Amino acid sequence: MAAPMELFCWAGGWGLPSVDPDCLAVLTYARFTGAPLKVHRVTSPWRSPSGKGPAEFWDQTVAFAPQKYNADYDLSATQSADTLAFRACRCPPQIHTFWVDAKNYVEHTRKWYAETIPFPLNFFLPNAMHKRHLERLQLMWGDDYMEDEEKLEKEVRAQLYREARECLTLLSQRLGSQKFFFGDSPASLDALVFSRLAPLLKAKLPNGKLQQHLKSLQNLCNYCTSILSLYFPWDGGEGCPPPHPAGLA
Template sequence: MAAAMELRCWGGDWGLPSVHSESLIVLAYAKFSGAKVTVSPVDWTWKTLTATVPELLCGDIVIQEPPHILSFFRKQRFNADYELTARQGADTMAYIALLEEKLRPALLHTFWVDAENYSNLTRPWFASRSPFPLNFLVPSRHASAALSRILLTKGEAPLHRITEVEGKIYSDAKECLNLLSYRLGTANYFFGNSPSSLDAFVFGFVAPLHKASLPSSPLQSHLRQLDNLTRFCDTILAVYFSSEHPCSSPPVQETMDANLQKLTQLVNKESNLIEKMDDNLRSSPQHKPHRPDTKPSLSSEKSSTPA
């Protein structure tokens, strides 16, 4: 019997099972492949400072980083990519590399470097999930790591300061989102009718940007113009992460069905009410031959008015 698998990750908010992109990738792939994992949020513990998440524990084995965790799932025969062709497998690797190079720096800047977003959303959230005194240390440590990573990967000469690379990283990120939107088209998933590892990576990167209430984000404004990408995230959340309907249809169809049901109930209720009014009027001794909804004519009103 295979050992139980435990996944340590940051907890959820904003309608997401986790606010952490890497954790979302692993959570989504586990759902896609049918891997049974026990999720253990690191929130409220001292691990908020020391843990590298996501972290998968299986017996004596400890695995970190989404690519390594996904590879371990496949070795355990939980494979969401088994139907992909060789060409689709190559495309998956290319698009994941594109996400890492073009989109990740802009996401790091949006959540951790942008002063307004950091002060009003990111820092308060992570501070509230960390015990004292780590609530003062964890957010600043993540912000410093994000800034260092951006400058290390994008701060090549002559762009040495963060203010000099902002325009470049956001331009690259918008281009990346446009390419993803074009590749997805009108489909629910990137390859066929079932989600794969590419869908897990795109969901992990895009969903926090889609769901977070960011005070300032030109990248979020751009994403909201790409309806198919936002619908892609909503569909995965509804189908794979809905606690009430784990395999439900996309939220748009659910809303239409619910509205249709409410409308039908309302029409039936009004019909019953009208029938009761008609019955009461017919049984009343003062019932007149004209229909209940017929109003007296203007001439009859004038003739009945005393001079």
């Protein structure tokens, strides 16, 4: 049996095994493939080996060497291209929903991290994470992204919301009535899509405009619910899961 990889993973919440999309993607992929994975749940990025944060190795996880741990082994060239295209997307709408939207950030995101991160880090780490996400959006949108607060509130927010709605609608159309995006078996694309949709679906957001659009797409909601019940069949996501035949610690 292969030695397990180690994942330093943000804690669970909102009924999810982790609230961080990157962590959730790795956890989900390991569940899909049965790849042995030792999970360390942390409440500070400095507790991970690099000091940069949890879920540091999505690419290595997808490339988990033995064939039996590669969920993409049998994908066609077109399916592989679709997967690469989605992986290249940095998902600015999700960043904006959780980290830039003032009401969501103050009343939900910062509140959760401040209550989870130990003292005294909880006083400044959420704001540092907030700043890092703003910088990511600035890199994506250009140097003028944060220059004008009115622009942020009107033009950029409206454009992000339009793009996010369109993305969700296209995902819904692409999934159709299938169980997973490429049929009856999950692939890395499913781990990535689920990790982006599930937090948006499950979080109790005070500004839930985009969330309401997701909830109107019944097949995407069923998709997330199905993955949670099949691969994370415990309640709440707050504690450690029971033993699982896939080998996830």
